[in-house]
Every structure is written in structure tokens, then in C-alpha cells.
Amino acid sequence: MISASIGYFFATIALTLGITIWAARRNTGRDSYYAANASIGGFQNGLAIAGDYLSAGTVLGIVGLYFMVGADVSLYFIAPIGGLALSLALLVGPLRRLGRYTLGDVVQSRLQDPRMRPVLGACTITISLINLVAQMVGAGGLISVVFGLSFDVAVIVVGALMTFYVAFGGMLAATWVQIIKAVILVGAVIALSLLCIAAGGGLGSLYSRAAEVHKAGEQLFQFGALNLGLFSSVSMAVGMVTGMMSMPHLLIRFFTVPDEAAARQSLLVGTTIIGFTMCLVFLVVSPAGIAFVAGNPAFQDASGGVSGGSNMITLHLARALGGEVFLGVMSAVAFSTILAVVAGLTIAISSAASHDLVTAMRKGKPLSERAEVGVFRGAAFLTAAAAVALAIVFKHENLTFLIVMGMTVASSTTFPLLILSIYWSGLTAPGAIAAGIVGLISSVSLIVLGPAFWVKVLGFDEAVFPSDYPALITMPLAMLTAWVVSRATVRSSVPAVAQP
Amino acid sequence: MTRAQLGRIALVVVLLAPLVFFQAGRGYAPGWFAIPLAGVPVSIWATVAWFFIMVSLAWRFAKADAA
Numbered sequence: 001m002i003s004a005s006i007g008y009f010f011a012t013i014a015l016t017l018g019i020t021i022w023a024a025r026r027n028t029g030r031d032s033y034y035a036a037n038a039s040i041g042g043f044q045n046g047l048a049i050a051g052d053y054l055s056a057g058t059v060l061g062i063v064g065l066y067f068m069v070g071a072d073v074s075l076y077f078i079a080p081i082g083g084l085a086l087s088l089a090l091l092v093g094p095l096r097r098l099g100r101y102t103l104g105d106v107v108q109s110r111l112q113d114p115r116m117r118p119v120l121g122a123c124t125i126t127i128s129l130i131n132l133v134a135q136m137v138g139a140g141g142l143i144s145v146v147f148g149l150s151f152d153v154a155v156i157v158v159g160a161l162m163t164f165y166v167a168f169g170g171m172l173a174a175t176w177v178q179i180i181k182a183v184i185l186v187g188a189v190i191a192l193s194l195l196c197i198a199a200g201g202g203l204g205s206l207y208s209r210a211a212e213v214h215k216a217g218e219q220l221f222q223f224g225a226l227n228l229g230l231f232s233s234v235s236m237a238v239g240m241v242t243g244m245m246s247m248p249h250l251l252i253r254f255f256t257v258p259d260e261a262a263a264r265q266s267l268l269v270g271t272t273i274i275g276f277t278m279c280l281v282f283l284v285v286s287p288a289g290i291a292f293v294a295g296n297p298a299f300q301d302a303s304g305g306v307s308g309g310s311n312m313i314t315l316h317l318a319r320a321l322g323g324e325v326f327l328g329v330m331s332a333v334a335f336s337t338i339l340a341v342v343a344g345l346t347i348a349i350s351s352a353a354s355h356d357l358v359t360a361m362r363k364g365k366p367l368s369e370r371a372e373v374g375v376f377r378g379a380a381f382l383t384a385a386a387a388v389a390l391a392i393v394f395k396h397e398n399l400t401f402l403i404v405m406g407m408t409v410a411s412s413t414t415f416p417l418l419i420l421s422i423y424w425s426g427l428t429a430p431g432a433i434a435a436g437i438v439g440l441i442s443s444v445s446l447i448v449l450g451p452a453f454w455v456k457v458l459g460f461d462e463a464v465f466p467s468d469y470p471a472l473i474t475m476p477l478a479m480l481t482a483w484v485v486s487r488a489t490v491r492s493s494v495p496a497v498a499q500p
Numbered sequence: 501m502t503r504a505q506l507g508r509i510a511l512v513v514v515l516l517a518p519l520v521f522f523q524a525g526r527g528y529a530p531g532w533f534a535i536p537l538a539g540v541p542v543s544i545w546a547t548v549a550w551f552f553i554m555v556s557l558a559w560r561f562a563k564a565d566a567a
Contacts (some may be wrong), residue, residue: 028567074547081554082512089561090501194511204539221541222534223519224526233524237516268562275555283548357556 008332010147013161016177016339020165023173029369033170033376034101034351035255040175042262045268049253051178053080053274054185055131055341055403058281059334060138063317064310065401066286067294070220073286076404077278079237082189083244085272087411088264091245094422096254096263103248103414104356110421113429114360119436121356123413124248126440127406129386134402135345136391138311139338145308145315146331161339166346167377171256174343177428181333186277192314193280193381195321196288203284211289220290232467236404239471244405246415248370249341249348263298289313292320308371309396346383353379394457401468405447412443412474420482431486446470508561515553 031037040048065075099106104120136155143154165173200206213219216225228236244250254263293299293306299316306316318330354375359366367375394402416435420427440480447453447463522529533543 071541071543072523074550075519076545076551078519078547078548079516082516085554085561086509086512088558090505133528202539205535207536207540207544218541221543222526223522223529224524226523227525228523230521230524233520237520241516242514251511264562264565268558271558272555275551279548279551282551283544290560336557382538390519481564 002247006147008328009335012332012336012339015180015233015402016161016165016336019176019180020169020173023169023176026172027168027170030101030153030372032172033373034347035252036170036172036175038258040256040266042257042265043269044175044179045253045257045262045266046273048095048175048178049184049270050273051180051182051185051337051340052250052253052344053270053388054077054182054277055135055138055337058278059185059189059337060142060311060314061134061401061403062278062281063286063289063314064312067289067306067310067313069214070214070222070223072223072225074223074282075233075237075240077282079240080244080407081271081275081278083241083277084267084274087245088240088267088271091251091418091422092254092267093260095251095258095418096260098422099252099255101252101255101416102351102355103251104352107417107421111427111429111432113433114363115433116429116436117360119433119440120414120417121352121360123409123417123436123440124352125349125354126444127247127391127410127414128249128345128352129383130406131247131389131403132342132345132349132404133390133394134397135338135342136387137397137402139342140334140391140395141308141311142315142331142334142338145312151395152392153479155388158338158342159388162342162346162387163381163384165339165343166350166380168204169343170345170376174340175253175256175348176390177336177343178340180401181336185333186273189277189280189285189332192318192321192326192330193254193284195326196284196292196317199321200288200291201456204272206291207287210287212292213289213294214290221287228469229467231472232469235467235472238475239408239411239469242411242415242471242475243404243409246410246412246413246418247407248352248375248414249344251414251418252348252351260423285314285317285417288321289317292317294391296320312465318329342387346380346387349383350379353383375418397452397457398486401452404469405452408469408471408474409440409443412439414476416478416482418448418480425492426486426487427482430489431484434485435478435482436500438481439474442477443470446474454477504564508557512554512557515557517548519547519550 057092098109104117107116139158140151140155144151214220293316319327446465450468452468454460454463
């Protein structure tokens, strides 16, 4: 197993490093590092969006979550696609018209106030860092299982690689890594699905077998296992739809295409690929993970749990059905998936730091192009260091849960700021700043006070806030703050002009 | 925001609402969701239908904007 997997891993690393070196020779400055010179075609960018979104959470985390709660994971699949459809209807056009490198550019262009930049920058960094930690947790678990390395060493290796990709290859390298990864991932999911159906003797037999071996039986395929209650269910859906519409690492992809038409085409292509792939993962791969991995002693650890944790079920499934060679292929696919997503996330964080935070610290006076690229590279290094440290702290969390937390913060910060700055002419800069700060503090605070963090991570007996999904409170709170402060400051501020 | 854009938001909300309601807890989904069709429960086929509806909506929105 080790030799086949090592070979595929090194082939993946060699390919991605080759792309980075190729891109580094073409990078000339800010435009190429942040936005690949807006030279990516619509279809290519669609593939890159799919590559950026189909993360470790999809390939590893959701299959693991299905293993625990069954069909209740459907909302994790469907709600983000609803968000992508609404992005197409409401955000993509104005975003491409108004932005250049970062979300800070979009809001700044409406409100003409440099104080907006640090707020958008802080929101972008927080959202992307949560997602980055999720990807690093997946990467650490994956490399631990395949190579037998410790989790900590594994995440340090991934951190070093992502720093290299972003610091030298910038957006061009990240884009091509994502495109290639999307093609390989879709091919691998199709191949794994066909193997699952063939090995199970048809889809119906696969479901019967899964129900037989899982302790929940037929209930596995019914909704309600998470027992969320109406508030958490609605709040999770609101957070995932609006969060998906405002994830910075996905939205900055629209700055890499030449015009609005290409931006719309790219999101349509991306949504279709994401929908198709996630549908296969839900319909075939996830129940097959139960049918072939649950109760199989080959994949159990000493305590009777799944070896490597629930996030590794996809890899166990690949090994059960395709042997060591297919395990090596799927491991390499999952690894390339993680590398592609961490590259996109690191670019979102680094560009927010070098373009929004530093510009704001200099009171709107931009750095020289060379100095800004230097700050961008330094930010990539610091981002990697922070992500490695946080991944070690959160290594036992489910990937999908962490990603949903990132969406919750996005729905409470970047979503209200983007929607209001584009569509509400009454928004003032103080209103937007207050909304961003309130949304960020309230969403992060309620996540920390919720059961998943307060009880599971910090070890308290009872959560202060009863739900893990606070978006239904924090997103309207940010909107209300924007309205109240904008109304109070409308005379002293120049209001934004609504952008239809 | 135009009426067409508000209509699109309402459409997505209405289409997602049943799934959100069913996931609130055991017993929220109708009993016939447990019936197997071709060996696969209706709940799973319903989720697959939701995938197609959401992706189709994206195509519909894009087509309308192109026109």
C-alpha cells in the first residue's frame, strides 16, 4: 500500500510544483498574483470554481458525516447549490463590475471610504482561516493514514507546500492546480461510484446492505437523525445558502475572468459540476461507505471505531473495492483536492492582508507593486503557520462541521456587506463598518459559545448558546445594525449609489 | 433590487423550505418517504430531485440574464 500511495503522492506533488514554477515565470506583479491578469476563460474558471469548492469536506467529511447521521446530510449538499444559483442571480455581475482583487475593492468602490478595507479584510481572513483549518485537518488525517506519519508532521508538510504554491505561483498557479484537480476528482468519483454499484450488485442491493450493517437500519435513509429542531435547521440552511454566496475564496475567482459574461458562464459551469459530483457522492459513495466499511474489522481501530476517524471512510472504501492501487489513486486525488483548496484559501487571506489591511494601515496610500507582492508572500507564510497550529488544536473535529462554521461567519459578515453595498442606496460607510464588526463578533462569539466548541473543544458541561448554527440571529443582526447606523449617520456620510 | 430578482430569492426559499422542515427532527418528513423505489427509499430520490432542481434553477437564471 505504502509504495503505491507514495508514488501517487509524489506524482501529485511534482505536478503541482511544476505548475507553480511555470506560473511563477509568468507572474509579473499585483495583477497576476491576485487575479491571474484576468486572463482565465469562463469554462476554465468554472472548472476552477468546482476545484475550489469540492474540498476535503466533500470527498472525506460528508461521507464521514453520512456514516454517522445518514441521509440528514442532504442539506449540507443542497443548500450550497441553492446559494450558487442565487449568486448567479444577484451577485456575480455586480461583483465582476465593481471588484478588481478583493471583496474590499467591491465595497470600497460603492462607499468610497478606506475604513471599509480593514473590516472586509478581517472578515475575509476569519472566514478563510476557518475553512483552511478544515482542509488542514483533512490533509493531516489523510497523510497520517497513508504514510503512518504523525498528524502534526503531516500538517506541517502541507503548510510548507501551500506557502510555496501561493508565494511563488499566485492565482495563476492556484487556478491551474484547481482545474486539473477538478477534472481528476470528477473522474475518480465517477470511477468509485461505478465500482460501488458493481460491487454492491446494483443500487438497491447497496442500500439494503448498508441498512443491514448500520445500527440505525432503515432509519439511516430518513431525515431527522441530527434532531436539529426547527430553529437550528432553518438557521443552518440560511447560513449555508447566504454563506455560500459570500465565501471570499470563491468570489475572488470572478476577478480572474475578463468580463461579466465570462463570470456568469464560469459560475454556471462550476455549479453544474459541483451538483453532479455531490449528487454521486450522496447517492452512491456515501451509502457504499457504510455497506463496505461499517463493521469491517480491516478498517477498525483498537476501540472499535473507524481507523483514522470517520473522515477516512472514503479511502477505506477505495481500498475495499479497488485494492491498494485504487487506494493510492483516491489518496492522491484527496490530497490534490486539499492542496488546490488550501491554495485558493491562502490567496484569499494573503490578498486581504496585503491589499486591504496594509492599504488601510497606510490610510489609503497604496504600497509599491513590488512591496505589495512581498507583503502578499509574507502573509502566505504567516497564514500557513497559523493554519498548522489551529489544525493541531481542532484535529478531532468533523471537516464538514468546520466548513459550515466558516459559512456561518460569511453569512453574517461578507454577505450583508456585499448585498447592502450593491443593492441599498441608503448604506453609509459607518453603517457598513458597524455591520461588519457586529456580524463578525456575534457570529464568532455564538459559535464559540455553542455546543460544538464550548462543550467538545473547551470541555464545559453545558453550552451557553444552545445551537451550533447561529446565522439566523447573527445575519439579521448585522443587517439591522447596518440599517440603524446608516439611518443615524446618513446626513454626515455620502450614501452609496445602488447598483442594480 | 428588481422584482425578477426578488422572485428568484422567493423561488429558492420556497423550493428549499420542505427539505429544511423535514430535517428538523424525526417525524417531520411524510411516512411515504421511507417506501423504497427500485430498492432506494423515496427520501433519497427526493434529495436527488432537489439536486436537479437547484442546478436547473442556476441554468434558468443564467438563460434569463443572457436574454
